[in-house]
Amino acid sequence: MTKQILLNAFDMNTPSHQSNGLWRHPRDQRHRYTSMAYWQDLARTLERGLFDGIFLADVTGIYDVYGNSPDTALSNATQVPTNDPFAIVPVMAAVTEHLGFGVTGSIPYLHPYSFARLVTSLDHLTNGRIGWNVVTGYLNSAAKGVGQVQQTAHDARYDIADEFMEVVYKLWEGSWEDGAVVLDKAAGIYTDPARVHRVSHDGTYYALDAVHLCEPSPQRSPVIYQAGTSPKGQAFAAAHAECVFVANHNRGVVAEYVRSLRAQAVACGRAADDVKVLALLSVVTGESDAAARAKFEDYQSYGLRQGALALISGWTGVDMAKLDPDATIAEMDSDGIRSIASSLCARTVGEWADYLVVGGAAPTLVGSPVTVVDQIEQWVDDTGVDGFNLAYTVMPECMEEFVDLVVPEMQRRGIYKTRYAPGTMREKIFGQGPRLRAPHPAARWRLPTGDADQASAG
Numbered sequence: 001m002t003k004q005i006l007l008n009a010f011d012m013n014t015p016s017h018q019s020n021g022l023w024r025h026p027r028d029q030r031h032r033y034t035s036m037a038y039w040q041d042l043a044r045t046l047e048r049g050l051f052d053g054i055f056l057a058d059v060t061g062i063y064d065v066y067g068n069s070p071d072t073a074l075s076n077a078t079q080v081p082t083n084d085p086f087a088i089v090p091v092m093a094a095v096t097e098h099l100g101f102g103v104t105g106s107i108p109y110l111h112p113y114s115f116a117r118l119v120t121s122l123d124h125l126t127n128g129r130i131g132w133n134v135v136t137g138y139l140n141s142a143a144k145g146v147g148q149v150q151q152t153a154h155d156a157r158y159d160i161a162d163e164f165m166e167v168v169y170k171l172w173e174g175s176w177e178d179g180a181v182v183l184d185k186a187a188g189i190y191t192d193p194a195r196v197h198r199v200s201h202d203g204t205y206y207a208l209d210a211v212h213l214c215e216p217s218p219q220r221s222p223v224i225y226q227a228g229t230s231p232k233g234q235a236f237a238a239a240h241a242e243c244v245f246v247a248n249h250n251r252g253v254v255a256e257y258v259r260s261l262r263a264q265a266v267a268c269g270r271a272a273d274d275v276k277v278l279a280l281l282s283v284v285t286g287e288s289d290a291a292a293r294a295k296f297e298d299y300q301s302y303g304l305r306q307g308a309l310a311l312i313s314g315w316t317g318v319d320m321a322k323l324d325p326d327a328t329i330a331e332m333d334s335d336g337i338r339s340i341a342s343s344l345c346a347r348t349v350g351e352w353a354d355y356l357v358v359g360g361a362a363p364t365l366v367g368s369p370v371t372v373v374d375q376i377e378q379w380v381d382d383t384g385v386d387g388f389n390l391a392y393t394v395m396p397e398c399m400e401e402f403v404d405l406v407v408p409e410m411q412r413r414g415i416y417k418t419r420y421a422p423g424t425m426r427e428k429i430f431g432q433g434p435r436l437r438a439p440h441p442a443a444r445w446r447l448p449t450g451d452a453d454q455a456s457a458g
């Protein structure tokens with residue numbers, strides 16, 4: 001393998017993201033997730049390790065499918081309590097210069113007008129380091145939180161998402177011309193009104209007639225992330241996503257997904273390489289294979305299996321409390337995350353509960369840095385992915401060890417950068433301009449004048 005891999009930390013503003021129960025480990029610090037100091041220390045560690053970004057998952061809603069109750073999730077800290085992911089972005093941005101932020105925003109619980117403003121504000125404050133993970137939700141508890149009886153059906157959620165994208169692209173790309181802010185103190189003109197345009201949209205799900213409230217930020221549209229791999233999810237990703245996050249243990253499945261996604265992107269008029277694919281991965285490392293294995297077993301002893309099943313129940317919409325622990329999770333018609341539902345089929349319910357407590361749904365690599373990097377290379381060779389989202393185990397030690405042990409080994413083999421590239425998040429990942437370019441659908445709304453990047457992009 002020769003290409004350099006992209007790397008994100010996969011995290012969430014909560015005490016326990018994927019590795020259920022490891023908040024109990026004596027060295028774990030996740031209970032500090034409510035403090036700025038915790039996130040700033042983590043951000044510094046990730047930037048020291050030249051991580052491309054921190055990818056912040058977010059779940060609007062509580063995991064109450066298991067046993068038809070939120071009690072297990074609450075007592076095990078299964079992704080609850082959980083604070084807002086956008087709130088910690090400026091906190092981390094303040095102590096870093098290059099680290100990107102891929103932040104999850106769930107369309108059913110947002111309005112494009114206010115969401116566009118939030119993202120532009122953060123793109124300003126981070127100097128162009130914002131990405132948005134576009135999700136469509138999967139928990140009925142979230143829908144109930146905003147007054148609905150239940151969430152909209154799976155495929156219809158993507159139809160709504162398509163229109164949401166059109167509205168936010170119009171606001172980000174088509175409301176303010178470059179140079180609209182003249183800041184002319186002598187004339188008393190801050191913004192030239194002739195260079196600011198109303199956005200009108202009258203669609204099936206959204207109607208809006210408004211000026212975007214923010215002046216243009218470095219990237220305008222954030223780097224678009226997406227993580228759904230159902231047929232509808234893939235079609236959405238092929239049209240919109242710049243980075244796609246895939247979770248599956250089966251390398252053959254991931255390889256086929258990468259191939260199919262790139263082919264669909266090309267069918268949308270984009271280049272195959274316009275979409276980067278990052279796979280979910282977790283790593284437990286140590287000075288030797290034996291030390292890593294001992295650490296893995298130590299971690300496992302702190303896992304909470306019921307909370308892990310509450311997690312799977314929420315992801316799939318199927319109550320695991322009702323299933324025999326020895327039953328294999330059959331191919332299920334999930335109204336939740338179909339890609340996760342189908343990747344669970346190969347193990348029994350009990351095996352998954354054991355598995356999930358260290359590294360969550362990720363394939364977990366256990367070994368010395370040499371062993372781990374051998375497997376990372378194998379993953380890339382077998383699947384064609386561009387990089388990884390690294391799920392944590394015990395924090396912050398797992399990220400510190402990854403930075404201190406695994407990063408140097410990857411650098412030694414030439415598969416990982418030794419310094420950051422300059423520019424915004426998009427420039428760092430794609431080595432091109434800061435803004436989305438045609439034929440991406442966002443570029444359709446770009447204003448024809450005063451736009452140097454568009455001209456150079458053709």
Ligand SMILES: Cc1cc2nc3c(=O)[nH]c(=O)nc-3n(C[C@H](O)[C@H](O)[C@H](O)COP(=O)(O)O)c2cc1C
Pocket residue numbers: 056057058059060104106134135136137138226227228229230231232233234245246247280336337338339340
């Ligand atoms: C690896 C992975 C991570 C995801 N992270 C989130 C998340 O943080 N928040 C969320 O609401 N949905 C998340 N999702 C769900 C999806 O992004 C998606 O919107 C939805 O569940 C439909 O996915 P599907 O097309 O695979 O069925 C994730 C899905 C995958 C596969």
